[in-house]
Amino acid sequence: MNHGFLKNNINGVTFLSVPSFDATGLCMTCFSTRIGGVSSPPLGSMNLGFGRGDARENVVTNYRRLGDAAGFDAMSLVAFSQVHKNDVCVAAASDAGEAFLPEKRKFDAVITDTPKLPIATYHADCVPIFLLDPINRAAGVAHAGWRGTAAKTPAAAIERMQKSFGSDPSKLLAAIGPSIGMCCFETDGDVPSAMKDAFGDAAEEFITSHANGKFHISLPSLNALTLRDAGIPDANITLADECTCCKNDFYWSHRATGGVRGTMAAIIMLKGETAE
Numbered sequence: 611m612n613h614g615f616l617k618n619n620i621n622g623v624t625f626l627s628v629p630s631f632d633a634t635g636l637c638m639t640c641f642s643t644r645i646g647g648v649s650s651p652p653l654g655s656m657n658l659g660f661g662r663g664d665a666r667e668n669v670v671t672n673y674r675r676l677g678d679a680a681g682f683d684a685m686s687l688v689a690f691s692q693v694h695k696n697d698v699c700v701a702a703a704s705d706a707g708e709a710f711l712p713e714k715r716k717f718d719a720v721i722t723d724t725p726k727l728p729i730a731t732y733h734a735d736c737v738p739i740f741l742l743d744p745i746n747r748a749a750g751v752a753h754a755g756w757r758g759t760a761a762k763t764p765a766a767a768i769e770r771m772q773k774s775f776g777s778d779p780s781k782l783l784a785a786i787g788p789s790i791g792m793c794c795f796e797t798d799g800d801v802p803s804a805m806k807d808a809f810g811d812a813a814e815e816f817i818t819s820h821a822n823g824k825f826h827i828s829l830p831s832l833n834a835l836t837l838r839d840a841g842i843p844d845a846n847i848t849l850a851d852e853c854t855c856c857k858n859d860f861y862w863s864h865r866a867t868g869g870v871r872g873t874m875a876a877i878i879m880l881k882g883e884t885a886e
């Protein structure tokens with residue numbers, strides 16, 4: 611397992627990228643932060659969510675600023691409404707710009723083999739999972755809150771990459787971005803019970819129980835377990851090791867803000883030429 615994402619600051623916009631993915635030269639990776647946008651408090655300043663009470667023009671400007679800094683065409687972004695399930699979209703060029711539609715389709719994961727098509731999931735504590743097939747040149751990104759973690763959304767994305775692109779899990783690169791950590795993710799009994807149903811005894815290692823009847827759970831570790839179970843070697847997995855709730859001045863955290871917050875995006879785009 612590799613540890614740590616790279617922090618980039620370009621034109622005042624701060625975003626993270628995945629070193630092992632960047633090293634292939636095949637893709638652009640970007641996990642946005644709160645830093646570098648034009649939105650006002652309490653959404654200051656990089657809010658990428660249209661449903662957060664922000665002015666639409668602010669959000670569009672934020673996308674453009676992020677795209678210019680990270681190196682993707684913001685207006686082509688493919689993103690969906692997220693519903694904490696494990697449905698996967700196989701995105702093509704005709705889906706470009708879905709992030710800006712008033713009514714988006716519902717998916718919690720998206721994969722593509724189309725170059726120059728940025729695909730994204732939205733986050734504010736929930737776990738982002740990046741996927742790259744450097745052999746068949748395909749990429750994916752998934753969103754997993756606790757329900758998506760129990761539903762093994764990243765495994766659904768990997769399975770779809772196998773079917774659609776012939777991906778071999780043992781050759782995939784994966785990365786788990788900033789999300790709420792075990793330190794801050796306190797739950798009632800429903801969450802550990804869902805994890806034990808999904809992972810069996812293997813879940814125990816990532817759950818602690820407390821005298822007050824509450825639990826703490828590591829969603830990043832459980833998603834790493836899903837990636838390993840799907841066949842991705844440990845050496846191919848990178849963990850950001852950052853808690854969005856602890857660092858809520860830098861990342862948007864739903865829990866830390868009580869829900870009055872902006873939205874971040876996990877974005878991946880394949881480089882290369884578009885087929886004619």
Ligand SMILES: [Zn+2]
Pocket residue numbers: 790791792793794795853854855856857
């Ligand atoms: Zn924390």
